[in-house]
Amino acid sequence: MRTINTDIIIETVRDMCIQANLFLAPDMEERMREAAKEEDGILGKQIMNQLIENMEIAGSDRIPICQDTGMAVFFVNVGQDLHIEGMNLTDAINEGVRRGYTEGYLRKSVVADPLIRENTKDNTPAIIHYDIVPGDKLTITIAPKGFGSENMSRVFMLKPADGEEGVKAAVLQAVKDAGPNACPPMVVGVGLGGDFELAAKLAKKALTRDVNSHSDKEHIARIENELLQMVNATGIGPGGLGGKTTALAVNIETYATHIAGMPLAVNMCCHVNRHVTKEI
């Protein structure tokens, strides 16, 4: 059995927090540059050019791309043959977040209680989703999530009879409702199937997928393409001020579901769709 110490996990998480907030993932950067070139809306083009310049300044001057450096969301795959020594794994991840957000000059955007709203001052606790997988590796994905777009996300408990058309109509409605609030061009994460909470988790996970990737399922890949075209045909555009790039990608993740239902979650993400994965 392979053994790792939580010290290395803390260091890795610390570095990932900083990296994710300063440098846009290569797939996102490439799509943004393409979109800026293709944009034909007058204000839309100006906004895309500002966003490219922003990305360059963030990297060269080491300033976070966006001031909302997010809540730290993690997807952690734990190999079942891996032994972790040191401290509790969740505590180690939170310690990494604490160090990353403090030492990296990132914003502390977390309040301990939803109603009392006192800032925890170190951006903890993180939101951590664990999966037990075969093997002896630990794979950590961080997706710092800003709440301008998070607030525009939706869950729809669709009926089986709503079918593909119902899914498309709901996603499109969520995009239109989000409009300028979600900082378009956005990435639309969709979770389809499972139950109430799994749909939402899948939608978040869909945002961590490469924006140039497609679902392995042929019919879902087709719907991803068709939905992207429908979303971009709205003309909402960059900043919500008109243009052809409303979304950079629509990523759909699916799971088996119940005979009576078709849960659908739409997790909006702005153009600062941050995700970094590391394997230990």
Next chain:
Amino acid sequence: MDSKRVINVPFNREQLRELKAGDYVYLTGTLYSARDAAHKRLFDSIIMAENGIMGENATTREGLSGKELFDKGILPLDITDNIFYYLGPTPAKEGQVIGSAGPTTSSRMDKYTPLLLSKGLVGMIGKGKRSKEVIESIVNNKAVYFAAVGGAGALLSKCIKKSEVIAYDDLGTEAIRRLKVEDFPVIVVIDSEGNNLYETAVEDYNNQAK
């Protein structure tokens, strides 16, 4: 792009009326940062003070002006003729004026905005849609709502030349800061007549694209 149209802020109200939805302008001068928690505190301070002065059940309330609220120590700044930038920056590193400094979503401030506009606030910078009540209040008080580019925090931080916390320090990133800005790029979204760029821009684009 046309030559830069630079506006000095806080502006005089005549100049404000010349701004039209869709104008792309650059602000130079003083702005104040304020977002959710600061808005709640300003709002609650005004309500508590005015209830104390006029009684909970006062039917006709003129209330206090922005200047009076400041002079009496109820608000930590005189909001008259000033502009709020809906901002919670990342911490500044050594040698930096401020960290990443882009706009946050404005609609969360909608609940507090009509009261602040009635007390003399004249401008707001944020991103995203505003409520019907806020738009009416913008028209009634002859104010203006600008959008800055959401998610351009690194770029916008370069236009901020000085930053100083002037109130509510305990709120951390949500404290009120006095910001000296130069050529800070914004787009007029809702002008003093209530024209709303979010309603017209997408339609215009779609008509042009056909």
